[in-house]
Amino acid sequence: MSMERLILPDIPEYHLLDVYESRGGYQMLRKALGMKPEEVTEEVKKSGLRGRGGACFPTGLKWTFMPKQSDKPKFLCVNGDESEPGTFKDRQIFEFNPHQMIEGILIAAYAMGIATAYLYIRGEYATWIRMVRKAVDDAYAKGYVGRDIMGSGFSTELVIHRGAGAYICGEESSLMNSLEGQRGYPRVKPPFPAQNGVWGCPTTINNVETIANVPVILRLGWEAYSKIGHPRHPGPILVGVSGHVNKPGVFELPTGLLLTEIIGNYAGGVPGNKRIKAVIPGGSSTMILRGDQIAGVTMDADGLKAAGSSVGTAGMIVMDEDTDLIRVITRITAFYHHESCGQCTPCREGTGWMHKILQRFEQGHAAASDIDLLLNVANNIEGNTICALGDAAAWPVQSMIKRFREEFEKRVAPAPAMGPPLAEAVH
Amino acid sequence: MLSEKSLNAIEELKKKYRHPQSVVLPALWMWQEEHGWISEEGMKQVAEVLGIPVHHVFGVVSFYTMFNQKPVGKYKIEVCTNVSCMLKNSDRILKHIEDRLQIKPGETTSEGKFTLVEAECLGSCGTAPMMQIGDRYYEDLDEAKLDRILSSLE
Numbered sequence: 001m002s003m004e005r006l007i008l009p010d011i012p013e014y015h016l017l018d019v020y021e022s023r024g025g026y027q028m029l030r031k032a033l034g035m036k037p038e039e040v041t042e043e044v045k046k047s048g049l050r051g052r053g054g055a056c057f058p059t060g061l062k063w064t065f066m067p068k069q070s071d072k073p074k075f076l077c078v079n080g081d082e083s084e085p086g087t088f089k090d091r092q093i094f095e096f097n098p099h100q101m102i103e104g105i106l107i108a109a110y111a112m113g114i115a116t117a118y119l120y121i122r123g124e125y126a127t128w129i130r131m132v133r134k135a136v137d138d139a140y141a142k143g144y145v146g147r148d149i150m151g152s153g154f155s156t157e158l159v160i161h162r163g164a165g166a167y168i169c170g171e172e173s174s175l176m177n178s179l180e181g182q183r184g185y186p187r188v189k190p191p192f193p194a195q196n197g198v199w200g201c202p203t204t205i206n207n208v209e210t211i212a213n214v215p216v217i218l219r220l221g222w223e224a225y226s227k228i229g230h231p232r233h234p235g236p237i238l239v240g241v242s243g244h245v246n247k248p249g250v251f252e253l254p255t256g257l258l259l260t261e262i263i264g265n266y267a268g269g270v271p272g273n274k275r276i277k278a279v280i281p282g283g284s285s286t287m288i289l290r291g292d293q294i295a296g297v298t299m300d301a302d303g304l305k306a307a308g309s310s311v312g313t314a315g316m317i318v319m320d321e322d323t324d325l326i327r328v329i330t331r332i333t334a335f336y337h338h339e340s341c342g343q344c345t346p347c348r349e350g351t352g353w354m355h356k357i358l359q360r361f362e363q364g365h366a367a368a369s370d371i372d373l374l375l376n377v378a379n380n381i382e383g384n385t386i387c388a389l390g391d392a393a394a395w396p397v398q399s400m401i402k403r404f405r406e407e408f409e410k411r412v413a414p415a416p417a418m419g420p421p422l423a424e425a426v427h
Numbered sequence: 428m429l430s431e432k433s434l435n436a437i438e439e440l441k442k443k444y445r446h447p448q449s450v451v452l453p454a455l456w457m458w459q460e461e462h463g464w465i466s467e468e469g470m471k472q473v474a475e476v477l478g479i480p481v482h483h484v485f486g487v488v489s490f491y492t493m494f495n496q497k498p499v500g501k502y503k504i505e506v507c508t509n510v511s512c513m514l515k516n517s518d519r520i521l522k523h524i525e526d527r528l529q530i531k532p533g534e535t536t537s538e539g540k541f542t543l544v545e546a547e548c549l550g551s552c553g554t555a556p557m558m559q560i561g562d563r564y565y566e567d568l569d570e571a572k573l574d575r576i577l578s579s580l581e
Contacts, residue, residue: 073445085509085548116443123456123493124549126562159443164452165493167547181448181479183490199445242511242552249553284510284548315552317511331513335547341490 003228005252006216006236007209008096015131017138020099026144028215032107033152038068040111044214047222048234052089053079053170053207054283054312056233056301059214062204065194066112072201073115077179078105080121080208081163081170084283085335086315089238090208092250094121094128097212098135102158104214106145109156112204116157119208120175123164133160167339171387172205174341185343186387209238230256230300237314239299241267244274244320255300262299263318274320278404282312284332285392287399291321309399325407329400330358336393344385351393353377358397361411368415371408375401429472433457437476447477451487455494464495500535500542502580505559508545511552520556521545523570527577540581 013019020026032040045060066074078101082090093101105117119136121129136158139145147155161179163169169178173187176198197203213235217225226234237255239262242248246268253262259279263269270276276291281299287309289297297307304311319328337351357374360366374397382394401408429437436457440450454477458469465488474481488494495503504524508517521543525531528541535542551557554566565576 082550083548086511086552087548088550088552091550122550123491124559127564157443162452162456163493164456164491166491178452179444179449180446181451181477181487182483183486201445240552242555243514248555280510317514317552319514323514328510328513331508331510335509338547 003236003254007100007212007238008092008250008252015096015098015135017099017135017142020097024219025099026103026139026142028218029103029106029110029144030150031218032110033150033154037111037113040107040218043222044111044217047217047225048232049210049213049217049225050233050235050301051207052209052213052237052313054084054285056311059206059210062194062206063108063112065192066202066204067194068113070113070202074113074202075198075204076105076109076112076114076117077172077175077198077203077205078117078119078208078211079170079172079175079205080119080125081167081175082125082208082313083122083167083170084285084313084315085332086240086242086280086283086317087313088240088242088315089250089313091125091128092238093208093212094125094132098132099139100215101132101208101212102135102139102145104211105158106149106156107214107218108204108206108211110149110154114156114204116159118159118161118179118198120161120163120169120179122169123162126162129160129162136160166341167335168341168387168389171389174387175205176203183341185341186389188386229254230298230302232302233300233311237299237311239266240313240315241318242315243318244270244276244323245318246271253299256298256303259294259297259299259316262316267318270318270320272320274322276318277321277323278319278325278328280317280319280396281307281309281314283315284317284335285388285395286310286312287395288325288403289399290403291319293403325400325404326358326361326411329396330355330362332396333358333393336389340389340393344390346381346384347390347393350377350381350390354381354393354397361408364411365413366408366411368409368412370412371401371405374408428468429454429458429476430461433461434476441477448479448483450477451479451484452491455484455488459494464498498535498539501540502560503542503544505544505546505549506532507547507549507551507555507557507559509548511548512555512557515555517556519570520558520568520573523573524558524577527574 041063049059050056166184168174169184174184178184193203251266333355337355342348378394378397381390441447454473470484474484532545557566
């Protein structure tokens with residue numbers, strides 16, 4: 001059961017450069033600089049590492065999309081916007097292991113021939129930005145970042161960019177627009193970032209946790225790494241557990257563990273031994289599962305797909321039997337309404353309509369037909385927007401109706417739903 | 428006006444991006460740290476320093492929720508009420524602050540000391556319920572802890 005922790009090692013003061021160096025820190029950068037860039041990419045590709053930001057896209061494959069020759073500079077954006085409700089994992093890396101992330105950024109930069117890497121961190125994380133800034137400054141002072149790194153001839157810059165409060169900027173094309181100093185509107189794809197990214201230049205966007213895995217792959221070798229956890233979605237994964245559990249927190253685990261084991265063994269089970277009513281497995285955008293549906297389901301891309309949900313950011317929210325799910329879905333929908341950037345009509349209007357209908361259920365004056373009306377609005381958002389926020393807003397509603405329809409039915413007002421009570425109307 | 432230190436920092440930052448417009452968020456942060464909120468004067472100066480239209484700066488300010496478009500209290504209290512905090516009774520935290528300070532979300536106390544806001548997920552789900560005051564996170568809150576924090580600021 002116990003595995004060496006690879007992303008959040010249990011070593012005191014590991015965030016300090018000298019402690020990190022004393023444990024072999026930045027030696028994987030040295031190793032990478034002695035390899036050909038394409039060999040580094042190949043190593044990451046063969047390791048099976050998939051993005052930890054929500055989409056589970058194969059990281060090495062993404063890197064190969066970058067043009068080898070380019071007359072424009074190439075950029076790397078590291079996504080630390082971490083704003084998906086239920087997600088609090090990248091913050092642990094910023095605080096406890098920033099140098100491994102920085103080393104990963106530099107290895108990735110070398111593999112792709114990056115001129116400058118931008119680390120985009122959500123504005124609210126001011127405290128953690130200070131921590132990361134200190135680590136970056138220390139790495140610069142030691143010559144790990146900047147010109148002619150370790151005498152290799154390779155140079156790259158690392159710039160921290162602070163966001164200012166917009167969930168949508170975690171979407172990769174929105175992040176690039178935000179970095180360009182614009183409103184955080186997502187872009188239409190194609191063109192894809194590897195061809196036409198920030199300032200029209202080839203760009204790759206990777207999540208913080210994804211990047212922190214890169215030095216681990218070089219240290220263990222792709223083969224050993226690929227044997228950690230689930231073979232089709234290997235490696236350590238930071239699972240955040242919040243809500244109704246005795247020991248909420250972020251746990252570094254191999255992929256492929258049972259959700260029941262994560263909740264019961266790592267997160268200490270549900271207070272008062274109450275029954276689990278529902279679980280949101282990977283941040284509020286992922287489809288909600290019934291408590292009686294999670295037996296046998298594993299925390300990996302295949303396992304959660306088979307269960308009718310997805311890994312997302314592995315930010316699991318556990319709800320006990322007393323939870324008012326109508327209140328939960330109303331709050332989630334309010335969030336997407338607030339965070340919709342407003343570009344696409346289905347999302348801009350639809351999220352507001354869904355919120356209004358849900359408030360009718362919450363306040364007890366919904367009509368029976370409102371359930372299908374709500375589903376209809378959600379179905380008309382899904383797939384009809386520039387970015388995935390539309391889907392992210394639709395999926396929780398669709399899955400809540402599909403899996404907890406009785407919760408909605410219970411909250412329908414006695415007929416007639418509109419107008420004064422029947423008795424008054426008659427007299 | 429922006430301080431000399433900030434103006435110098437902006438010039439340094441311009442070198443790190445392909446276009447000076449990229450410095451708009453950092454420059455607005457500097458203005459807000461110095462003035463507490465982003466006034467029209469602030470937008471005009473940021474536009475001028477970066478050589479971009481002031482309407483563009485306004486578009487940016489109005490898009491990002493952390494930029495204060497009007498003056499706020501000395502302490503801006505942001506209580507997370509998103510799902511993970513809601514499940515841990517963030518409504519009680521919010522209510523307690525409302526009762527103690529006699530303001531509703533979006534309002535500022537009469538002497539201008541506290542502004543109360545409901546916030547979206549701040550990434551402290553494992554230590555819910557929580558709030559942010561200025562740059563600082565206060566986690567694992569209950570009413571007694573809240574009283575101690577507010578007393579220390581009053």
